[in-house]
Amino acid sequence: MDSLTFQIARCQHWLTQHALPRWQKAQSEKNGxxxxxxxxxxxxxxxxxxxxxxxxxxVYVFAHATKLNLIDGHNQVLAAIKQGFANxxxxxxxxxxxxxxxxxxxSEALNLYEQAFALLGFxxxxxxAADEHSLHSMEAIYQHISTHLWDIEQGGFFLIExxxxxxxxxxxxxxxxxxxxxxxxxxxxxxxxxxxxxxQLFQTHFMQSDHLAExxxxxxxxxxxxxxxxDPGHHYEWIWLLSHYQKLTGVKVNKTIDVLYRFAQQHxxxxxxxxxxxxxxxxxxxxxxSRLWCQTEYLKAxxxxxxxxxxxxxxxxxxxxxxHIFVYYLNPALPGLWVDQVDSVGQPLNEHSPASTxxxxxxxxSELLRIANKD
Numbered sequence: 472m473d474s475l476t477f478q479i480a481r482c483q484h485w486l487t488q489h490a491l492p493r494w495q496k497a498q499s500e501k502n503g504x505x506x507x508x509x510x511x512x513x514x515x516x517x518x519x520x521x522x523x524x525x526x527x528x529x530v531y532v533f534a535h536a537t538k539l540n541l542i543d544g545h546n547q548v549l550a551a552i553k554q555g556f557a558n559x560x561x562x563x564x565x566x567x568x569x570x571x572x573x574x575x576x577x578s579e580a581l582n583l584y585e586q587a588f589a590l591l592g593f594x595x596x597x598x599x600a601a602d603e604h605s606l607h608s609m610e611a612i613y614q615h616i617s618t619h620l621w622d623i624e625q626g627g628f629f630l631i632e633x634x635x636x637x638x639x640x641x642x643x644x645x646x647x648x649x650x651x652x653x654x655x656x657x658x659x660x661x662x663x664x665x666x667x668x669x670x671q672l673f674q675t676h677f678m679q680s681d682h683l684a685e686x687x688x689x690x691x692x693x694x695x696x697x698x699x700x701x702d703p704g705h706h707y708e709w710i711w712l713l714s715h716y717q718k719l720t721g722v723k724v725n726k727t728i729d730v731l732y733r734f735a736q737q738h739x740x741x742x743x744x745x746x747x748x749x750x751x752x753x754x755x756x757x758x759x760x761s762r763l764w765c766q767t768e769y770l771k772a773x774x775x776x777x778x779x780x781x782x783x784x785x786x787x788x789x790x791x792x793x794x795h796i797f798v799y800y801l802n803p804a805l806p807g808l809w810v811d812q813v814d815s816v817g818q819p820l821n822e823h824s825p826a827s828t829x830x831x832x833x834x835x836x837s838e839l840l841r842i843a844n845k846d
Contacts, residue, residue, distance in 0.1 A: 647712060704764060762812045
């Protein structure tokens, strides 16, 4: 068994034997809400903060895992869709950021980010159950976003409903992802047309001459305070998304991918090879810590690049990316859990496992399983 074959088998074993069975139990039987996360000893986080984004992300994980015959997650998906989501809002009224014991304006906020993941969750439920209600929910979510968050003057969506000031690359990116998934699961071209609007925003505003910008004012000028703060992980995430968009549309994205890859490779890694959390636009480090999600996005980018132009070097890069994830994040944790963040030399900073990270891990590992037959 060669290195990549070993890594793929290793990821499948970790998912089926450890992670999926463990997280399958981390959902309330009373209200269908998935746990916010698991502590390093396996106990659930206290439930004083429950973020909505965790709910559709876990729906994605268990719906996709069920479709891949890795586990039977029908009950988990159904409980979340039928009960859990309703605690946070509805498709037509929007989903609030979180349920929080000391209720504040932040927990009640209706953000683009949460609505994008709601769309993803319903799209995966529709894929799993072919439920017409989810199809209607998907359209209702998009109509809500278009009505309450779209900037009719400058284009693009605002970050927060009722706050016509700031825009961000990241929620647009996740909406782009959700729209492509919606197209794939429904075969309705309207979803791909909507995804293309986001692609055009990306090309026109988010992509700078040599890097991807994150934070903007309403007119898409860079945010005066944090406009130079850059996420290398998002550079890698867009490489995967753009490759996927090309598969769906035939639009050539080679030049943009080259620019994203060059910048992230040049400035976005620590000496141990891990992707940094944040840098400045001039390439200097801002936060030399490394979250797990940044590494999974790098893995997805490595897979996309190998598929675009197969070579032994790119094949080896996939294996090395998986190895780093196990060495620094999975092996130090209980089976099925992960260390969420390490410092610049790879020592754990946050040993607990937020549930929101499972979406990143599962998507990256499912990409490995997808290419296993090609390799």
